[in-house]
Amino acid sequence: KNQVEQSPQSLIILEGKNCTLQCNYTVSPFSNLRWYKQDTGRGPVSLTIMTFSENTKSNGRYTATLDADTKQSSLHITASQLSDSASYICVVSASIGNKLTFGGGTRVLVKP
Amino acid sequence: DAGVTQSPTHLIKTRGQQVTLRCSPISGHKSVSWYQQVLGQGPQFIFQYYEKEERGRGNFPDRFSARQFPNYSSELNVNALLLGDSALYLCASSLGQGVWETQYFGPGTRLLVL
Numbered sequence: 428k429n430q431v432e433q434s435p436q437s438l439i440i441l442e443g444k445n446c447t448l449q450c451n452y453t454v455s456p457f458s459n460l461r462w463y464k465q466d467t468g469r470g471p472v473s474l475t476i477m478t479f480s481e482n483t484k485s486n487g488r489y490t491a492t493l494d495a496d497t498k499q500s501s502l503h504i505t506a507s508q509l510s511d512s513a514s515y516i517c518v519v520s521a522s523i524g525n526k527l528t529f530g531g532g533t534r535v536l537v538k539p
Numbered sequence: 540d541a542g543v544t545q546s547p548t549h550l551i552k553t554r555g556q557q558v559t560l561r562c563s564p565i566s567g568h569k570s571v572s573w574y575q576q577v578l579g580q581g582p583q584f585i586f587q588y589y590e591k592e593e594r595g596r597g598n599f600p601d602r603f604s605a606r607q608f609p610n611y612s613s614e615l616n617v618n619a620l621l622l623g624d625s626a627l628y629l630c631a632s633s634l635g636q637g638v639w640e641t642q643y644f645g646p647g648t649r650l651l652v653l
Contacts, residue, residue: 431581458638470543470629470644471582516581520638526595527638529574529581 429454431519431530439536440507448533450500450517458522462491462502465514465532474502474515507537541565543632543645551651552620560615560648564632570594571613572642573605574629582629588613589636617650625652 463471
């Protein structure tokens with residue numbers, strides 16, 4: 428069964444600090460992995476997309492890594508800002524079946 | 540340019556009733572997907588439509604149905620509502636149907652079943 432597990436479920440960080448979110452998946456055969464940011468009351472917005480051949484991809488202060496061998500990904504937020512407070516969702520696509528598997532998300536709260 | 544729009548934004552229904560949610564994709568997008576997001580969890584895939592045909596279905600009961608119109612807008616219908624159907628229903632559109640396509644999400648319809 429295709430699954431995506433994210434950790435931690437939630438975290439609180441101080442403004443200006445860095446944090447790292449984890450995503451483990453069992454989706455097979457793997458096609459790509461995306462990180463989405465979902466602000467409260469809004470739909471998710473894509474941050475990055477990675478294939479099995481990509482190890483690192485950045486989008487501003489967001490840097491995603493992917494280890495296709497261990498089926499793990501991480502999202503690193505650098506110099507956090509209050510606007511980074513949101514849920515971050517890891518989404519993995521299989522190359523067969525045309526379906527996306529969503530993780531449960533990590534809720535990040537950035538405090539001043 | 541308008542993004543994905545959904546209506547209504549909020550809805551309150553009672554058990555046993557039926558509900559219809561609407562979605563308008565980004566202009567030029569031919570694929571629409573529907574997701575259910577229960578509070579505190581990630582979205583769960585319900586349906587994908589592409590060129591007016593169902594191209595994917597998640598693990599939801601037959602009470603859930605959908606359709607896509609010639610203008611690529613879509614409706615999600617839920618019959619015989621249960622308390623557990625209370626959730627945020629997200630619509631996402633993309634140019635095509637493949638897993639490489641970036642999905643653009645609407646703001647969602649928040650459904651409360653009493």
